Amino acid sequence: MLDLLIKSARLPEGPSSVDVGIKDGLIVEIGEGIGQEARYIIRAEGKLLFPTFANMHTHISMSLLRGLGADLPLMDWLQKVIWVLEGEFVSSEFVRDGALIGIAEAIRSGTTLFMDMYFFEEAVAEVAQKAGIRAGLGFGVLDFPTKVASSPEEYLQRARSFIRAFRGEELLFPVLCPHAVYTCSPQTFKRSLEMALEEGVYLHTHVAETPSEVEASLERFGKRPVEHLHSLGVLGDKLLMAHVVWTTEEEREMIREKGAKVLHCPESNLKLASGIAPISDYLRRGIHVCLGTDGPASNDNLDMLEETSLMVKLQKGINLDAKAMDARTALKIATEEGFRAVGIRAGRVEVGYDADLLLLNPNSPHLQPLYDPIAQLVYSAKSSDIDTVICKGKVIMEKGELKTIDQEEVLFLASKWKERIEEFLRSKMFN
Numbered sequence: 001m002l003d004l005l006i007k008s009a010r011l012p013e014g015p016s017s018v019d020v021g022i023k024d025g026l027i028v029e030i031g032e033g034i035g036q037e038a039r040y041i042i043r044a045e046g047k048l049l050f051p052t053f054a055n056m057h058t059h060i061s062m063s064l065l066r067g068l069g070a071d072l073p074l075m076d077w078l079q080k081v082i083w084v085l086e087g088e089f090v091s092s093e094f095v096r097d098g099a100l101i102g103i104a105e106a107i108r109s110g111t112t113l114f115m116d117m118y119f120f121e122e123a124v125a126e127v128a129q130k131a132g133i134r135a136g137l138g139f140g141v142l143d144f145p146t147k148v149a150s151s152p153e154e155y156l157q158r159a160r161s162f163i164r165a166f167r168g169e170e171l172l173f174p175v176l177c178p179h180a181v182y183t184c185s186p187q188t189f190k191r192s193l194e195m196a197l198e199e200g201v202y203l204h205t206h207v208a209e210t211p212s213e214v215e216a217s218l219e220r221f222g223k224r225p226v227e228h229l230h231s232l233g234v235l236g237d238k239l240l241m242a243h244v245v246w247t248t249e250e251e252r253e254m255i256r257e258k259g260a261k262v263l264h265c266p267e268s269n270l271k272l273a274s275g276i277a278p279i280s281d282y283l284r285r286g287i288h289v290c291l292g293t294d295g296p297a298s299n300d301n302l303d304m305l306e307e308t309s310l311m312v313k314l315q316k317g318i319n320l321d322a323k324a325m326d327a328r329t330a331l332k333i334a335t336e337e338g339f340r341a342v343g344i345r346a347g348r349v350e351v352g353y354d355a356d357l358l359l360l361n362p363n364s365p366h367l368q369p370l371y372d373p374i375a376q377l378v379y380s381a382k383s384s385d386i387d388t389v390i391c392k393g394k395v396i397m398e399k400g401e402l403k404t405i406d407q408e409e410v411l412f413l414a415s416k417w418k419e420r421i422e423e424f425l426r427s428k429m430f431n
């Protein structure tokens with residue numbers, strides 16, 4: 001008896017009608033007319049079956065700050081808007097409500113794994129578990145005091161208790177998140193590395209996002225960010241580095257040799273005017289590249305389909321070469337490469353892989369006529385065309401309806417926080 005049977009879906013390459021049998025979270029059979037019985041059946045006539053997306057870098061609870069500080073560069077955006085509002089509002093309640101809004105958006109746009117870095121991650125874990133989505137969650141570590149902790153030691157302690165509390169969950173896994181080279185001292189990075197090794201978790205950080213970060217690193221440490229992390233021994237195959245926009249040839253070779261992963265966030269890098277990462281060069285060298293949206297306050301959404309489309313077009317544009325990246329490579333980076341970076345066997349519609357799958361409805365004028373489903377997914381589709389989302393064999397959205405989240409509640413919470421935040425901003429203006 002199967003747990004789930006998808007009937008008559010169309011694979012983007014191959015037969016126009018197949019059945020997919022799912023049991024214990026795994027794809028166990030793909031074929032025409034599977035005769036087995038199933039506890040649940042999805043009829044997918046005319047719909048396209050793809051793997052789901054892995055959003056490898058975000059701060060999902062920042063959905064509550066979406067739209068604020070638009071049009072500022074990174075440092076102004078952080079110092080004048082984000083850190084001020086976070087100082088006032090970040091709490092367990094803020095993080096939980098923000099995560100609910102963000103996770104609803106992520107599922108609607110076909111994502112079943114997100115890598116998160118923020119505070120009060122217990123609250124994100126609670127919402128992610130209820131929603132049935134995978135998440136790699138990390139408690140942020142900084143050198144300077146915030147309302148969350150007063151010293152690097154205290155951040156690290158909180159991070160360690162988080163790791164210990166959430167190890168061994170089915171869909172969640174804890175990671176460790178020293179924030180960045182410009183916010184963590186060499187000592188903090190070394191302590192984080194020690195803890196990551198002791199606890200057996202990934203390190204997730206921000207690296208070489210802007211030219212000014214590189215300058216500050218040269219001034220403070222005499223080394224560029226990647227060189228600096230390399231000299232501290234932090235560069236390794238358990239290191240997930242968001243951005244990696246500004247690197248030299250030597251740094252790229254260090255990344256390749258050590259097997260560190262690049263989490264590319266093209267839309268955030270464009271919006272904050274940070275630059276365009278040389279992704280096609282990284283791929284040529286054999287560097288493992290994944291894709292992320294960054295936080296929904298610097299993007300300003302969690303839409304991985306839009307991110308995929310932007311990534312591939314940017315690489316063509318900056319290289320003046322239509323072959324610099326193709327749609328198939330882009331889709332692989334946005335799906336399989338993300339899951340693989342954290343040891344999850346998903347991101348392919350293949351027997352033996354985890355059933356992280358989406359169905360897309362191509363019956364809209366912007367997707368017709370349909371000649372090349374993969375190219376048209378990347379260049380023509382919108383995430384609102386995604387109809388059904390399955391995470392490790394469980395249906396979490398069907399026919400456009402969220403199965404594990406109450407969308408009315410999401411909209412209510414968003415308006416509640418908008419009122420509170422706007423009231424604070426008005427009071428700041430008059431003081």
Ligand SMILES: [Zn+2]
Pocket residue numbers: 057058059206242294295
């Ligand atoms: Zn980030």
